[in-house]
Amino acid sequence: MISYWEKAHFLKYDLIVIGAGIVGMSTAIQYKLKFPQSRIAILERGVFPSGASTKNAGFACFGSLTEILDDLNMMSEEEVLALVEKRYQGLHAIRKVFGDETLGYQDKGGFELITSQEVSALDQMNRINKLLMPLFGEDVFSVEKDIYRYGFGKEVLQVVKNKFEGELDTGKYILALWDKCQQLGIRLHSGAEVLIIDDNQIHVKEPVTYDVIRFESAKIAICTNAFAKRFFPELDIFPGRGLVMVSKPLQSKIAWKGAFHYDKGYVYFREVEGNRLLIGGGRNLDFEGERTETFEVNSLLRSYLEKLTRSVVFPDQKVEFEMEWTGIMAFGETKKPIIQKVSANTVVGVRLGGMGVAIGWQAGTELVDLL
Incomplete structure (x- = not known):
């Protein structure tokens, strides 16, 4: 049941974006900037983005040493280099557009x-630094001289630093995207579950009346x-x-920044405000169980x-967790994202491989070019 006013003003657009996460809002913003007179709406089925955009760990990263080595087992050097370049340029782009203060970006390194299990990777470090030299102009990875200052468990034999990685506040990033959408007059419809995409029509279930x-x-x-x-279904x-977990405030100040x-990037941790530990990952323990929506x-x-927190991260400190949540990645x-046309007037930008923070804005750029 649609009112006269709704039919007149709310249902027809030049561009509709489905999904109000990082990629969706990035696409809408960049399309509006390129075509200022266009009418744009974003449809989102949840109150917040439904996948991982507001549920990630806030890592501004493009790949650890062992991750890149792992990628080389599946892709050529040229493909891996292109993937790292896309991620790094994406991070650089959002910092330039929104500013470090707005994003809560901290340049503390990765x-x-x-x-x-990974010590053999150290023998490959020079090879990877050489591979990445055209992008960065200097060595990306280096071995830390004093690992004991971190206070990690005895199984940690070495720590490798990536000087070009950092971290940001995921909430601040999403707020920056929301604010930009609002400034540009982009409409955001939450609670809009898309049922069918039929040529230029999008059928949405209304959450109150259940009308289509x-x-x-x-x-x-x-x-x-x-x-x-x-x-x-064919994609x-x-x-x-x-899974991501956040601890209660720790009794002792965290010694590292x-x-x-850890474990080829399947586990990740950082400090968050209030002297708290954020730790997440581990899906490689149950790939099949975690392949779910x-x-x-x-x-x-x-x-x-x-257990990892007690044995590796803080072996001499009691840590209690007070928050936990999950997000869904693709x-x-x-690992190459799917950014393509599926019909004359429809594009998809998906399968970001857990790197939405790094390549979400860049994916939006490429989608606008396709449109």
């Missing part, structure tokens, strides 16, 4: 904990990451759930992260 509302748009951008599989996408990776917490992963047989 670090990777090396155990006996039909929006019309000359162009459509689908930015729902793992959930895009609902509209395009090489599968969901990957990620920066964004830390539901947001429950996997008790196996929770126990693993708690992966595929390759």
